[in-house]
Amino acid sequence: MMKTPLEILHKYWGFTSFREFQEEIIQSILVSNDTVALLPTGGGKSICYQVPGLILAGCAVVISPLIALMQDQVLRLKELGIEAMAYHSGLHYLEKESILNQLLHNKLKFLYLSPESLRNRKIQAHLQRASISMLAIDEAHCISQWGYDFRPAYLLIHELRSLLNVPVLALTATATKEVLEDIQRELKLNKPVIFRQSFKRSNIQFVVEEQESKPIRLLQILSKLKSSNLVYTRNRKNTIQLSQYLNTNQINAAFYHAGMEAQERAEVLSKWLKSNNETVVCTNAFGMGIDKPNVKAVIHVDIPPSIEEYYQEAGRAGRNGEKSYAILFHNVRDTNAMQSQLVENFPSIQDVKLLYKNLGIYLEWAVGHSSEEMKDFDLAAFCTTFKVNAMTIIYGLKILEQSELIELTDSFQSSSKIQLTSNQSILDDYSLMSLKIQTMLDFLRRKYENIYITPVAIEEYDIAKYCNISITEAISMLHYFKNEGILKYIVPITQSQLRFIGERLRSDELTLDIDWYNKRKQSHIKKLEGMLQYIAEKECRQKNILNYFGEKTSELCGKCDLCLANNKENHIETRTIEILELLRKNNTMTIHQIYEYFPYNQREIIVGIVNDLLSEQKISRNIDQLKVN
Ligand SMILES: [Zn+2]
Secondary structure (H helix, E strand, C coil): CCCCHHHHHHHHHCCCCCCCCHHHHHHHHHCCCCEEEECCCCCCHHHHHHHHHHHCCCEEEEECCCHHHHHHHHHHHHHCCCCEEEECCCCCHHHHHHHHHHHHCCCCCEEEECHHHHHCHHHHHHHHHCCEEEEEECCHHHHCCCCCCCCHHHHHHHHHHHHCCCCEEEEECCCCHHHHHHHHHHCCCCCCEEEECCCCCCCEEEEEEECCCHHHHHHHHHHHHCCEEEEECCCHHHHHHHHHHHHHCCCCEEEECCCCCHHHHHHHHHHHHHCCCCEEEECCCCCCCCCCCCEEEEEECCCCCCHHHHHHHHCCCCCCCCCEEEEEEECHHHHHHHHHHHHHHCCCHHHHHHHHHHHHHHCCCCCCCCCCCCEEECHHHHHHHHCCCHHHHHHHHHHHHHCCCEEEEEEEECCEEEEECCCHHHHHHHHCCCHHHHHHHHHHHHHCCCCCCCCEEECHHHHHHHHCCCHHHHHHHHHHHHHHCCEEEECCCEEEEEEECCCCCCHHHCCCCHHHHHHHHHHHHHHHHHHHHHHHCCCCHHHHHHHHCCCCCCCCCCCCHHHHHHCHHHHHHHHHHHHHHHHHHHCEECHHHHHCCCCHHHHHHHHHHHHHHHHCCCEEEECCEEEEC
16 A cells, blocks of 8 residues: 555654645645745755655656755665665766666666756656656756856756656745746746745844954854854955964864865865864855754855845754854945955956857867867866956856856766776685675675776765675775775765867857846846845844745844844843953953944944943943953
8 A cells, every 4th residue: 555655754764743844745746736845945855855756656856956965865865775866967978877777677766867967868768768756856946047046957957847747846945036936937837836934044143243353253252152153254265364363262163165175175074064163164165955953153254145145054053943143244345345346256248258268278178179078177276277266257157058058067076986906816815804805895896897997986885785884884995905905996076077068169159148148147236236235124134034035024033133223222231241241351441442342333332331331330441441340
C-alpha cells in the first residue's frame, strides 16, 4: 500500500509532524497541481519535493542553480539510502552517460539538473523517454529578470516543461509581486496553487545605525554578545583589516572572501560552523546554502545593493528561534558612494564587448574557434589579470549569457580522482595487510576500468558504502595509500567553468540584447532605491521589508530600533542603563567618546540623558570628563 506523506517523513527524516504548509504543498503536488511555494530560507523547502518524489512512481527532476547545493542534497539523500544523482556541465562525458543510463533504467528517484544542462538536446530527449514523476524548480526566482539572482538559463525550463506532462513545483525564499508573476508566466504554470508563508522573522531585532566610527561600535556590540556572528562588508581588504582589529581586541574573528584559496575558505567555514563564539568578517561570497542555527548577530558595515540580498544575509541570524540581531551601519559617505558605484559598476556596451574579447584571450580561445568543452574560469584571477572591477564583470557575464554568447557554470566541487600507480603484485601485498584494505583495493580495481591508465573520477561515498566504513575513514585510507605511493589521489577543488556558445566572434560582430540590457539597469537602480528606503524608514523596519516583498501588513514588530525609539520612555531607560555601564567600565569619558557608541541621530537624546544624570547627581563632571558617582 502507498505510504502517506507523514509516514514517509517519519521513515526517512524521523520527524513526527510537518512544518507550516509543507503538507499542503505536498498534497497539492500529489493531486497533480502546478504549485508555487514561497517559503523563507530555513523553512524546509527540500522536504516539499522530496516527500512527493518518494511517493510518486518514477524519477523527480529538480532544477537547482548551485552545483555545490546539488551535491550536498544528493549526498544527504544517498545517506538516507535514496538513489539520487546530480547532472551538470562540469561532469566528465562518461559520468554524464552513466547518469542518463541509470535514469532510463529507472534506477533514480531524484535527478538534480543545472539549468544550463537543459541546452543539451540529448538530456531533453532522455528525460522525455524516462519515467518522470514531477518537476521541482528550486530558487525559482532565478527565472525572473527582476530578481537579483537572474539566471538566463532558467528560461530554458519552460521547454522542458512542455516536453513532460508532470506537475511542477516552484520554490523560492524571496518573491516580490513582479517576481511571482514572472515565475508563473515563464514556467507556463497552469492555474497554480500558491502557498505563501510569512517572511516575518519575529525573533530578529532589526537595527539601522548611522555610524562614523564603525569598527569601535562593532567591537562594542560583539564584546557584549560573545557568540557566533557574521559581519558583512563589500570589500575584500576590509574583511582582513576588520578581523585583525577584532582579534587584537580579544574578539575571536576570521575573514572570508572569494579571492582566497578554496581550501582556506573551506577551513574557515567548517571551523565557524562548529564554533559558538567565532565571528566571520566576510563578503557576500559567504553564506549560500549555509544553515547554522546559533548565529546571534549579522552586522552589515556596508550597505548591500538590494533588500533581497540584505534580508537573505540578515536572515542567517537566529535560525534556532532565539533572540538575535540584524544590524546595518551606514553614513552619508556610504549612500553617496553607493549611488556613484552603481553607475560605475554597471558595464557599458563597450565594456561588455571588451569583456567578451578578454575572455577569449584568458581562455586562449581564437576567433572562429568553436568547442563544446568547458574551461576552468577563476573570476578573482580574471579581475586581477585585466584590472577590472568584479561587479562589472559579473553583470557583463550575465549580459553575455543572456545574449547566448557564453555559458557559465557557478562554482562547484569537481569529483575526486584516483589513478593506481603500482602493479598488481604490490597491490596484492597490501591486500594481505587487512580485510578492509583488500576490500577497498578490490573495489577500486573492479569498479573503475581505466584506473591503471588515467586518473578516474570516484565518489568517496560509494567506496565507503561498499567497504561498510564511514566516509571519513575512506578518505583517510585513500590518503594513506597516496602517502605509500601506490596511488594518486587528487582531491577536488572549487571552480567555475565557462565556454563560448557557437564559435568565438570578433567583438565588433557581437549582437547584444539591448532591451534586456536597459531593463536590467533599471531594475538594478530600483533595488538600490528599495534599500535606501529601508534605511530612511520611519515607522518599523520589519514592516518595511514585508511590504517590499508584497506582504500587506500594518503590524509593527515592536522590537526594531524604530519601534523602540518611537516608544520614547522605554528607549531612554535602555540608553540610560547603557551609558552608566559605559562610564563604569571606562572610569571616565568625554561626551564625544560616549557619542561614538551610539547612532549619530541620537546625539540629542544622549545629551539629554547625560544632563539628567548630572542633575540627579548620579554622575559628575570634571572639566570635560564624566564619571559615575
Ligand atoms: Zn519594528
